[in-house]
Amino acid sequence: MKVLVTGGTGVVGKAAVDQLLRAGHTVRLLSRHADDDARQWASGVEPRTGSVGSDQAVAGAADGCEAVLHVAGIVAENPPESTFQEVNVEGTRRLAHEARRAGVRRFVYVSSYGADRGESPYHRSKLAAEQVVRAEAPPGWLIVRPGNVYGPGDEVISLLLKLVRTLPAIPLIGLGDQPFQPVWMEDLGLALARAVERESPRETAVDVLGPDVTTMRGVIELLGGITQRSPVLVPVPEFMARMGTQALETVGIDFPVKEGQITMLKEGNVLPEGAVNGLTETFGVTPTPLGEGLGKLADALPEMLPSEGTGTLHRQRYWADIQGSRLSQEELFEVVRTEFYSLAPSGLLEVGAEPGSRTAMEEGATLTLEIPMRGHIQVRCVDVSDCTITMVTLQGHPLSGAIRFDVTQVAPGTLRFEVRSFTRSADLIDRIGMRTFGKVAQRATWRGVVSAAVDRSGGTAPAGVEEEETALHGKDAEDVENWVEEVVMRFRRGQSPEVGEGEGVKG
Incomplete structure (x- = not known):
């Protein structure tokens, strides 16, 4: 069947789309940038440009669909453009009316655990949206209330992972002892796909x-324990946290809990003893233990593209023309690909900084690196072809961009090994840091890698290690952004599920 999905590019929505595709269904994706968003799936996803905030965009969106999965919503307001009332409540009303008009057989609304009793503005808006569903959605509707969802790019646990990897100290609300019961995104995605497919409850x-x-x-x-890092935990009184979260975010410092979420933490996010957990008892999903899910998360954070950074995009080139190499072009490339850890200069870059992390540059591999004063950062290998490797930084890195390694034959008997980086700072704080120590360390690191590759080749580089740095503007910057985005989207399509590739929602 065809399913209209809103919010399909977020942590929850993407997981549900993946499971629907695996079960053989197709998806119509309603989002503001649907054409671009749909590119991350190889097939089975039809883009529909628009948002739940527009009557015109929603009108006709459910035509030809048998079900609607409504995930889209906001957890923090940005008035006047984005408010709880307009997005969470009125957006749900628009979808409910559209589903009824189109005669869909199933309308599944993703609310939030605690919406029926919570006092935060977010929870109140989700409860109001539930009331809309009960009164105005077509017969056969279902409301799913997930607890805190974690997965690549979520706004709490992924951020905590970033802080653990990169900071010597982490702030906590009070003693950090407020209980909650997080659910792994793939488990929730499977539950939602089963909710859409089934007639009951x-x-x-x-x-x-x-x-x-x-x-x-x-x-x-x-x-x-997963990262082998032990940051100091700094308790922050609740009233100070409420005063400080907005100020911290204004200057570019991420805080693991937003202002409205402080209220939700106090309200509790745990099932009472004896209550039914729909994950297992309704939808029959075998749950992922928290420790296992966090281990998966540690290698699954999303790529951060150059277009998502701040400031000027810089291109840096470091290369050496090698004469008399004992290794062929292909052999030198294999040394770089499989033994990059041995080329990195000691004290500036450690490859494989966490237990079990990868060291070889294979397509799809995530490498965890340790950099002085920056903690652990990650890059993902998104393309290996024609003696070229392209790696992209992940969220939590001080830079957003791509690094490219090339081994080419530039003349008979002469090989060129080149490292080319296209980067801009990830945020304001990192922009300041990269102007000082970060830039010096980056230059020393890549010069060291190139020099080590020359040594491993057995040849010499008469001109030594050469370098060039250029600030890119206008079309030059746009061309690089488009190139990196296309490489990443091609990689994601290769990783995405094919329609009907498995029995994803059965059970």
Whole structure:
């Protein structure tokens, strides 16, 4: 069947789309940038440009669809453009009316655990949206209330992972002992796909949470074990946290909990003893233990493209023309690809900085690196072809961009090994840091890698290690951004599920 999905590019929505595709269904994706968003799936996803905030965009969106999965919503307001009332409540009303008009057989609304009792503005808006569904959605509707969802790019646990990897100290609300019950995104995605596919339960609300109760402190301790880092935990009184979150975000410092989420933490996010957990008891999903899910998350953070950074895009080139190499072009490339860890200069770059992390540059591999004063950062290998490797930085890196390694034959008997980086700072704080120590360390690192490759070749570089730095503007910067985005999207399509490739929602 064809399913209209809103919010399909977020953590929850993407997981649900993947599971629907695996089960053989097709998806119509409603989003503001649907044509671009749909490129990350190889097939089965039809783009529909628009948003739930527009009557015109929603009109006709469900034509030809048998079901609607409504995930889109906001957890923080940005008035006047984006408010809880307009997006969470009125957006749901628009979708409910459209689903009824189109005669869909199933309308699944993704609410939030605690919406029926929570006092935060977010929870109040989700409850109001639930009331809209009950009154105005077509018969057979279902409300799913997930607990805190974690997965690549989520706004809490992914951010905690970034902080554990990069900071010597992490702020906590109070003692960090507020309990919650997080659910792994793939488990929730499977539950939502089954909710869409099945006829029952109907016209009720189902709570869906993970198998383990934890706290912010507990999550940080688990992440510390995974990353082999032990940041100091700094308790922040609740009133100070409320005053400080907006100020911190204004100057570019991420805080692991937004202002409205402080209220939700106090309200509790744990199933009462004896209550039904729809994840297992309604949808029959085998839950992922928290420790296992965090281990998956550690290698699954999303790529951060050059277009997502701040400031000027810089291109840096470091290369050497090697004469008399004992290795062929292909052999030198294999040394770079499989033994990059041995080329990195000691004290400036450690490859494989976390237990079990990869060291060879294979397509799809995520490498964890340790950099002085920056902690652990990650890059993902998104393309290996024709003696060229392209790696892209992941969220949590001080830079957003791509690094390219090339081994080419520039003349008979002469090989060129080149490292080319296209980067801009990830945010304001990193922009300041990269202007000082970061830039010096980056230059020394890549010069060291090129010099080590010359030594491994057995040849010589009469001109030594050469370098060039250029600030890119206008079309030059746009061309690089488009190139990196296309490489990443091609990689994502290769990783995406094919329609009907498995039995994703059965059970």
